[in-house]
Amino acid sequence: MQLETNQRLELTERAAALTRNYERLRTHDLLRGLLTEDYPGRIGLVSSFGAEAAVTLHMVAEIDPYTPVIFLDTWKHFPETLAYRDALVTRLGLCNMQTVTPRPVHLEVEDPDGDLNARDPDRCCHYRKTRPMLQALRAMDCWITGRKRHQADTRRELTLFEVQDRWIKVNPLLDWTPEDVAAYYRAHDLPPHPLTSQGYPSIGCVPCTRPVAPGEDARAGRWADSEKTECGIHFENGKIVRGGT
Ligand code: SF4
Structure with a gap:
């Protein structure tokens, strides 16, 4: 416990x-410093390949x-999101794309009918997003998000780190x-997510996005x-669903 407290303080x-x-x-200089000086080889970008994702993807590339x-x-x-992901990866020349998925054994137990999102969305996000992400981040010390203060009242108090x-x-x-964001897309001729023109400024899973x-x-x-306002990847591990790994 003491060690945990010290690590937290550090x-x-x-x-x-x-x-x-x-x-x-x-922003570009900030990312350059983190990627090349503070966390080389120990930092990753977690991207939803959503409506505004191409900004950080372009800078990182x-x-x-x-x-x-x-x-x-x-x-x-x-x-459309999967197709957009593939198109952007090719267009930007990203060489270390890591698509991570839920573990089938978890879904067989927790979501055998695929409707957990309707019954318990926190639990659904935990098995489909949070746990796969924590696995993917094991070798890293820092990760980059695309969150912005303007997106929601719940994000107004965001801090840089x-x-x-x-x-x-x-x-x-x-x-x-x-x-x-729009100016950056124009300046760099970045393609929009195909759903943005259909009224989707924020894009997640099909059953949980309108x-x-x-x-x-x-x-x-x-x-x-x-x-619910966040998917769980922005909460500390265990706050959504306790137990297991
Ligand atoms: S956003 Fe995705 S992972 Fe989260 S509850 Fe909905 S379907 Fe499940």
Whole structure:
């Protein structure tokens, strides 16, 4: 317990030091520093290949195309997302794409009929996203997200660096607006996700995503009929479903 407390303290101090070093840098310079100086070989980008994902993917590809890019294939994604993933990987020249999936043995027990998302979405996310992601991150000390403050009320307080379990997590786009993202796509001629033109500013699994109405938060279409706002990969391990590995 004491060791855990000390490790937690060390990570918290590390996050504070990284914030001091990086908070005034442009996003590209921030990512370059993390990828090449602070965490070379020990950092990955977790990407949903969603509506705004191409920004970080493009920057990472420019800096080091061998950076691990982790995609959590829940087996519930829109076919458009899978096609977009493949097209972007080819277009950007990403060389270390890692698509991770749930363990069939878990789903046979927990979700034999494939409807766990309707009965217990936290548990569904735990087996289809969180646990595969934690496995994929085992060799890393830091991971990059695409989260932004504008996306939802629940993300307004995002910080640049966070501590989650034993990882440093960085949110390099936290202050980017939809206009910033659109300008970046135009400047670099990046293709849009095919569903964005159909009213999907945030795209997850098919049963848990709907288009949003004008004026709604970008993430209002995610788990729209429940209190759930995050999939679980942004919570500390064990807070959603305890027990087992
Ligand atoms: S977003 Fe929905 S379908 Fe996807 S893992 Fe979570 S609960 Fe399951």
